[in-house]
Amino acid sequence: MKISFVIPIYNEEKGFLKFYNSMLLPELKKLKYDYDVILVNDGSKDKSLEIIQDLAEKDNHIKVLAFSRNFGKEVALTAGINEADGDAIMTMDADGQQPPKLIHEFIQKWEEGGEIVIGVRGKYEKHGLIAKMGSKLFYWILGVMGVKDTVPGSTDFRLIDKCVAEEYRKLTEHGRITRGLMDWMGFKKVYIDYIYGNRLAGKPSYNFSKLFHLAIDSFISLSSTPLVIFGWIGGFITVASFILGLFVIIEEFILGDPMQLKWTGTTCLSIFISFLVGLVLVSQAITALYISHIHAETQARPLYIVDKKNSRNIKK
Ligand code: UDP
Ligand code: MG
Numbered sequence: 001m002k003i004s005f006v007i008p009i010y011n012e013e014k015g016f017l018k019f020y021n022s023m024l025l026p027e028l029k030k031l032k033y034d035y036d037v038i039l040v041n042d043g044s045k046d047k048s049l050e051i052i053q054d055l056a057e058k059d060n061h062i063k064v065l066a067f068s069r070n071f072g073k074e075v076a077l078t079a080g081i082n083e084a085d086g087d088a089i090m091t092m093d094a095d096g097q098q099p100p101k102l103i104h105e106f107i108q109k110w111e112e113g114g115e116i117v118i119g120v121r122g123k124y125e126k127h128g129l130i131a132k133m134g135s136k137l138f139y140w141i142l143g144v145m146g147v148k149d150t151v152p153g154s155t156d157f158r159l160i161d162k163c164v165a166e167e168y169r170k171l172t173e174h175g176r177i178t179r180g181l182m183d184w185m186g187f188k189k190v191y192i193d194y195i196y197g198n199r200l201a202g203k204p205s206y207n208f209s210k211l212f213h214l215a216i217d218s219f220i221s222l223s224s225t226p227l228v229i230f231g232w233i234g235g236f237i238t239v240a241s242f243i244l245g246l247f248v249i250i251e252e253f254i255l256g257d258p259m260q261l262k263w264t265g266t267t268c269l270s271i272f273i274s275f276l277v278g279l280v281l282v283s284q285a286i287t288a289l290y291i292s293h294i295h296a297e298t299q300a301r302p303l304y305i306v307d308k309k310n311s312r313n314i315k316k
Contacts, residue, residue, distance in 0.1 A: 002034040003107065004086030008076035009039055012094045013046040015201030020055065024100040028061070031107075033087075038063045039094075040080045043070035077156060077178045081165050090159040091178075096200040098157035105192055106159040114190030115164050116182055119157030121196040138215055144225070150183045151191060158182070163308060173299040177218045185305055227288035234281020241275040 005024075009016065028035055039052045039062060049066055056062040065083055067076065077091055088110050092098045098119060109117045122135075139152040156179055160168070164187050171181055183189075219226065248271065252263050306314075 002036065002086040003031065004084035004089045005035065005037045005103075006077060006080030006084055006089060006091045007037065007039050007094045008042055008073045008080065008091075009044060009048050009052065009094045010042040010070060010073070010076075011044045011046050011048060012202060013044070013048045013051060015096060015199065016048060016051060016094055017055075018200050019094060019096045023096055027100045027103050030104065033107075036061050036063060036084075036086065038065060038080045038083050040076040040083075041066045042073065042076040043067045073156075074176050074178050078168075078176065081160075082169055084165065085162075087162050088159050089162065089165050092157050095202065095204075097197045098155070099194060099197055102157075102192065102194055103159075109190045109192065110159055110161060112190075113188060114159075115161040115187040116185075116189045117159040118151070118154045118179075118189060118191050119194050120151060120153045120191050121155055121157075121194060122153035134211075138218075141219065150180065154179055154183070154191070155196075157194065161187075163187075167302070167305050170302055173301065175217050175220070177214065180218050184301075187305075227285060227292050230281055231285025231288070234278045234285060236278070237274055238278030238282060241271050241278060245271045245275060 005028075012019075024037075028037070039056075041049045041052060041064060049064075052062070052064050056064045063083065065079055067079070071079075080091065081089055088107065090103060090106060092100065102119070106117045106119075135152065139150065142150055158179070160182065164182070164185065167185060168182065173181075245268075248263050248268060251257060251259060251261060257263075308314075
């Protein structure tokens with residue numbers, strides 16, 4: 001049995017050695033399984049690559065996968081998982097914020113039958129108001145959009161069984177959020193609460209704008225609800241202005257304004273225009289639905305995922 005550790009690295013020259021030698025290595029030595037560590041250098045602009053190459057020279061548990069440029073953490077994680085051949089694969093950050101001490105707990109949950117063991121942050125943490133509200137908003141929108149499988153605070157600090165990794169490798173979409181995809185995949189999930197520590201050194205490379213794009217990516221790749229919302233708004237405007245228009249025609253032109261409302265030409269015109277605007281929104285939403293189908297097709301996700309362990313007498 002073997003555990004593969006996948007660690008994405010981008011500009012971590014200041015803290016990585018400290019993280020590896022004083023935090024990760026002591027825990028790896030306690031493992032009762034064989035292990036390897038796949039370090040994915042995501043186009044670091046500092047000396048990270050040299051540092052990890054050096055480490056790989058001295059320790060053949062370490063593998064280095066170097067990208068030609070920065071492709072982003074999500075892609076780096078995927079590349080590492082593709083490369084890994086352990087019976088379980090554990091992903092974690094290189095900056096010490098996800099405490100390696102906990103790997104034994106993750107492995108234990110896996111031994112007990114968990115197929116995706118997910119580190120959840122937040123329970124024991126105190127956040128700034130803005131961060132808290134941002135993350136609340138994110139999960140609320142995800143919930144509204146019908147994505148119910150994501151537990152608030154779940155992170156990429158996680159362990160997946162090789163059967164999960166095997167299915168994960170079949171997903172081909174480009175705009176991807178690793179944890180979102182894994183949540184979509186199903187399988188038996190177990191959660192472990194942990195405290196997100198401080199960075200050992202260096203700066204986090206996820207700033208507000210990157211996080212914002214990540215959030216937009218999650219919404220778009222996991223749901224087509226944003227497209228539909230405008231359709232509903234359009235539908236509402238059309239129906240409301242149609243009813244109002246009908247009322248004006250009957251009241252003013254057929255009955256001769258018994259209520260003395262004295263509709264002006266401008267009012268009639270604006271009712272007519274809102275009716276048209278509503279129609280445009282509805283037809284846009286219909287186009288959008290087609291696009292969302294095309295979108296789903298181009299993502300080319302597998303139609304279903306088989307749980308091989310629980311299936312019986314199936315050939316393949
Ligand atoms: N990372 C990466 N590519 C990037 C940005 C970050 O591989 O483009 C790595 C980084 O080296 C670290 C992990 O992803 O190991 C998490 O990054 P960071 O600490 O910047 O994010 P945060 O702690 O804010 O989630
Ligand atoms: Mg970090």
